[in-house]
Amino acid sequence: MHSLLFDIAVCTIAAWVLGVVAQLARQPVILAYLVGGFLVGPSVMKLVKSQESIETISELGLIFLLFMIGLEIDLKKIVRSGKVILASAGSQILGGAILGILFFLLLGFPMGQGRWDALYLGIAAALSSTVIIVKVLYDKRELDTLPGRVTLGLLVLQDLFVILFLAVQPSLNDLRIGVLLLSIARVAVLVLTMFLVSRYVLPHLFRYIARLPELVLVGALAWCFFGCELAEQLHLSREMGALVAGVALSTFPYALDVTAKVTSLRDFFVTLFFVGLGMTIPIPTWNVIGLALLLCAFTVVSRIATTFPPLYWMRQGIRASALPALNLSQVSEFSLVLMTLGVAAGHISPDIKNAASFAFVILAVVSTFAMTNSDAIARWLTRRLKSFGLRDLDASATPADDDGDGHGARILLLGFFRTASSLIADLERDDPDLLKEIAVVDFNPVVFANLTARGIKVQYGDISQRETLVHAGIEKAEILVSSIPDFLLKGSTNERLVRQLRSINPDAVIIAPADTLADVAQLYEAGANYVMLSRLTEARDLREALTSALSGQVDTKRAELAARLDGRAEVLA
Known part of the structure; x- marks a missing residue:
């Protein structure tokens, strides 16, 4: 022993x-x-x-x-x-x-x-x-x-x-x-x-x-x-x-x-x-x-x-x-x-x-x-496989700056994750006319297939690559939106992306997210026109939930959320 x-x-x-x-x-x-x-x-x-x-x-x-x-x-x-x-x-x-x-x-x-x-x-x-x-x-x-x-x-x-x-x-x-x-x-x-x-x-x-x-x-x-x-x-x-x-x-x-x-x-x-x-x-x-x-x-x-x-x-x-x-x-x-x-x-x-x-x-x-x-x-x-003739999903995609009638998308969503998915669901229900002005650039094949099936303009590509941005029609868009936080971006950061977008299109309105408070100033310095802080939105929703709970109205708050979720079919559930 x-x-x-x-x-x-x-x-x-x-x-x-x-x-x-x-x-x-x-x-x-x-x-x-x-x-x-x-x-x-x-x-x-x-x-x-x-x-x-x-x-x-x-x-x-x-x-x-x-x-x-x-x-x-x-x-x-x-x-x-x-x-x-x-x-x-x-x-x-x-x-x-x-x-x-x-x-x-x-x-x-x-x-x-x-x-x-x-x-x-x-x-x-x-x-x-x-x-x-x-x-x-x-x-x-x-x-x-x-x-x-x-x-x-x-x-x-x-x-x-x-x-x-x-x-x-x-x-x-x-x-x-x-x-x-x-x-x-x-x-x-x-x-x-x-x-x-x-x-x-x-x-x-x-x-x-x-x-x-x-x-x-x-x-x-x-x-x-x-x-x-x-x-x-x-x-x-x-x-x-x-x-x-x-x-x-x-x-x-x-x-x-x-x-x-x-x-x-x-x-x-x-x-x-x-x-x-x-x-x-x-x-x-x-x-x-x-x-x-x-x-x-x-x-x-x-x-x-x-x-x-x-x-x-x-x-x-x-x-x-x-x-x-x-x-x-x-x-x-x-x-x-x-x-x-x-x-x-x-x-x-x-x-x-x-x-x-x-x-x-x-x-x-x-x-x-x-x-x-x-x-x-x-x-x-x-790059190597495409140079040998292997086709990627972008081979059959229509560029986001051209919907087939020569009209470019005014708003480009660069990258597509849950925030963008919720935005699309809201626009489908509340503002379909604005949705027609939006095109998406992303390299997720599920996103590409689902948005295409819904009739939403989408360009398959990696937004960290300059050639993808140029091909997507960045220089013609009026509003450029990145909704993906830094930890999900591959090969880039939002600050680097904003600088690249500004160099390609000096006149566009650029909206980007910040992970920390310190990122806000850096993104504005890089050329962003507006910076989103999801923590502020979540904090406001949490405060309203707390207030509802203290006043005995939490069931009303829950019913409001249930109404928003009812019948909602997002690309990324």
Whole structure:
């Protein structure tokens, strides 16, 4: 026991020290945990030598990792996924896995007769890192953009794909129809039992203990281990049971509270899993390094080949098709989980798992850099592809300064997000004549398609590029409006945009938004005629709501808002 406690202490200290270093270097902390485990493990410093400790640490961490992944899978989002996400997911996940299997089979990796190296490598290359992607997109405030939503939708469906693979993984060495059907039946029993209990029993139990945080935490852990042991009794893996337990718990009313209670414990054991995984990595041979580099190259190429074409064919434009492919270009932490299970089942050699671990490390660094600079990469890629003759959405667009009758738009909305969406909805209902004077310039393909369908003039293009502004007819417009805050602008700021607009059209009235009070003076100095501060409008609305509440008229205030929202169909809901 003392040895295990010492080993856990060493792992925790190493993870914390290297985690701080990773934060300073702006690298994923998972990378730090793997490196920390590698350093303190048997291959380098030999501070942790007990194989039993390593296996115990890794298994506990893996169970909690899968339980929390299950908790965060939103089944409703999967059901509501649009055809764009569903079609691109089918291409990326199934296409990527099939291409990977064929590629590694051609290279001589076995598949069958007890060895499944090609299968595991192909599936590992088809999965992307949720932890890295969500962290970078969150920092860049791009989770709510179209490429961000497509990326997140693909990640959720990747998790669903892994669940299906885990169902058959224990029976790979005996894949007869009868054995496969038996495995599916066992999974069905596991899933049905867990969902029935979570639907009809757990809500009543958690309602009684909701005010006792320690019992909520213990109850969640008990549910996790119940799922693990039920799966074990059904001859499935404990990891599969933990994942199903998490997914089942995500559907009942106390899921958010449970997630909040379990998160800190999850972080600790997930840390132990990746440190434990790092401890199993030996000093690499040239063969392992070569396979890792090959896996990296194939992952990037296959991600582009299976993600970009379906999005482009569904008229999402070059930029919105390229960014998800770029975002998804890394090996998933789930791939490492599958490799660990593969080694434990004897399906693959340890060298395969080690190569996947090194590929994860390499792509974690490279893809983080690429995602951080994704806008510049997407612009360069758009120019190159268009120079090779690939058509973008602007190829068939009518310039915003020409409605077909030679009449230019008097008002140009540069960029289109929620404020512009609400403005268009107000004008459609209250002032359709003014709406006829407006044209929009934006590079969101959803905005382009919806505005075109409504008969509103729109030009597809990037407003941070001078040629887009000139082509849109900036010099002829009377009023130029930017309604997008700085943190959403890509490749520019409102101050820079205003200066550029003023240089092209010295006489136009320019309206722009400010994020902070200090920005107001800078925008006026840059040439803006009026600066919008959304915080003032929100503060006025909040003051009116407070006054209504104090006078007992909050229901009247609510009814006024309901009347404004009634029948409202915005481009961006």
